[in-house]
Amino acid sequence: MDTGPTHPDYTLLVTGNRGTGKTALLNVLEARAFERGWMFITAAASTEPVSARMASEAQRCLARLRKGRGSARVSSVSMMGVGVSLDPSSQEVNQASGLLAVLEELGELLAQRGGGLLLTVDEMHDVDRNDVRTVASAVQIVTRRRQMPVAFAAAALPLIEDTHLADPNMTFLQRCARARLGLLGEEETRAALRQPVLDSGSAIDDDALAEAVALTLGYPYMIQLVGFHAWQMRDDPSTPISLTNVRAGAAEAEMIMVEQIAGPTWNRLSPMDRRFLIEMLPDEPDSSLADVAARLGRSLQYARTYRRRLIAAGAISTSTKGRVRFLHHAFRSRAASAALEG
Ligand SMILES: Nc1ncnc2c1ncn2[C@@H]1O[C@H](COP(=O)(O)OP(=O)(O)OP(=O)(O)O)[C@@H](O)[C@H]1O
Ligand SMILES: [Mg+2]
Known part of the structure; x- marks a missing residue:
């Protein structure tokens, strides 16, 4: 400007x-x-x-x-x-x-x-x-x-x-x-969680902050949700945010992530996109593309096409070469509940 x-x-x-x-x-x-x-x-x-x-x-x-x-x-x-x-x-x-x-x-x-x-x-x-x-x-x-x-x-x-x-x-x-815009790095995530707490005149325990950083995986909306709900979990607002508060807040945050982020993303996917995600479920934390292709009964080339579509849709990311992972745990949860529903 x-x-x-x-x-x-x-x-x-x-x-x-x-x-x-x-x-x-x-x-x-x-x-x-x-x-x-x-x-x-x-x-x-x-x-x-x-x-x-x-x-x-x-x-x-x-x-x-x-x-x-x-x-x-x-x-x-x-x-x-x-x-x-x-x-x-x-x-x-x-x-x-x-x-x-x-x-x-x-x-x-x-x-x-x-x-x-x-x-x-x-x-x-x-x-x-x-x-x-x-x-x-x-x-x-x-x-x-x-x-x-x-x-x-x-x-x-x-x-x-x-x-x-x-x-x-x-x-x-x-x-x-x-x-x-992508995921935030560890230092940025730490700052994004810690600074608003300090600015509001409160504090967060070191182990609680480390856990919050690990659970949000740098996902901006998740950072916002974990920060907010961990803050709300305290019985006494004058005490620092504890590890227990963070864990309870993160559970709440993840339910919201499924509802507001993974759900709408899932609804836009084709039946084959969804099958791909369901076939990733047995692996933790990531899947080999070749395994997913085999489970789908399709070629590696075919699986690559779906990998590209799902990356563009914001459901998965590539971890290392030839491997894929859910972009966020909320997507895994959404796929798991679809698998249960059959
Ligand atoms: N720089 C930021 N500072 C503070 N909060 C942020 C920031 N970026 C994102 N957020 C938080 O993350 C939430 C999601 O951000 P936003 O709605 O802008 O995402 P989006 O990319 O537009 O998502 P969608 O594609 O679903 O519309 C916001 O409601 C806000 O709480
Ligand atoms: Mg938006």
């Missing part, structure tokens, strides 16, 4: 598995934009096209700017869909030219006044491809070609690599700077 449209990160694509902090990061960017008096528009995959939402929100920004109110939070306004009975192709054309026109006008005014506009799109992998193209072509012209102060940041699951990013017509997205 300081450097302007020439900075490579001015158009940014954040990718990461469920619960790695993509939405949290977009929210921080929006807060920074707001602090510096920028306008911002947030959109996410939903029933209403992102391009239509952006165009109508940008109209609002324009109206505010003309009335002399510089900064505005406009994200929480819910919009009705574009309820007009045009055939889809002409509606698309209208949305494309409509969004471009309003962004150009807004960009020009903001450039004159030394402000800017941040556009954020969450859950980009679920946005319809034509809709992505409409937004991309407008931002391409306004930001990249005309160098107006309109920054763009989107967040998506890594599976977008195989969908939108694999599409040869998606050069805009392919050329966005990439921020890949």
Whole structure:
């Protein structure tokens, strides 16, 4: 935002598995934009096209700017869909030219006044491809070609690599700077668990902290959950968090991880993806790909295809060469309960 449209990160694509902090990061960017008096528009995959939402929100920004109110939070306004009975192709054309026109006008005014506009799109992998193209072509012209102060940041699951990013017509997205959110390292995990406790005027025992670091495996959402629930487990809030508190908190956290992270991921998987995960269950902590292939009664090549799909879906990771492991214990639990159900 300081450097302007020439900075490579001015158009940014954040990718990461469920619960790695993509939405949290977009929210921080929006807060920074707001602090510096920028306008911002947030959109996410939903029933209403992102391009239509952006165009109508940008109209609002324009109206505010003309009335002399510089900064505005406009994200929480819910919009009705574009309820007009045009055939889809002409509606698309209208949305494309409509969004471009309003962004150009807004960009020009903001450039004159030394402000800017941040556009954020969450859950980009679920946005319809034509809709992505409409937004991309407008931002391409306004930001990249005309160098107006309109920054763009989107967040998506890594599976977008195989969908939108694999599409040869998606050069805009392919050329966005990439921020890949992954698991935190041990030191970062320790700091993320310890610092908020200290900042709140409390403490955590050394063995409790070590256990919490080990149990979260650097998974950001799990860190948040274990920290929160271990804190809540204390009978006396003035005592430091103990090992017992951490273990009880982690049990609670894992149930939530299954429900909120592993469950939704599982629901998106195909029957063969699920069989692959179930065939990994006998091994601890990781499985050889060859064993999984044999249990499935398929070739190694076939198993490799499913390994790639499941990595993209955020269910497994490769440990060492030729071996796979569940990305988090919650995925193992989800697969185990499916195996029990038959
Ligand atoms: N940098 C951070 N600081 C504090 N908490 C964080 C941070 N990143 C993530 N979290 C915690 O992890 C949770 C999950 O983060 P977030 O919702 O941003 O993940 P996400 O990648 O958007 O997941 P999804 O793909 O499911 O939408 C947040 O609710 C928050 O509690
Ligand atoms: Mg999110």
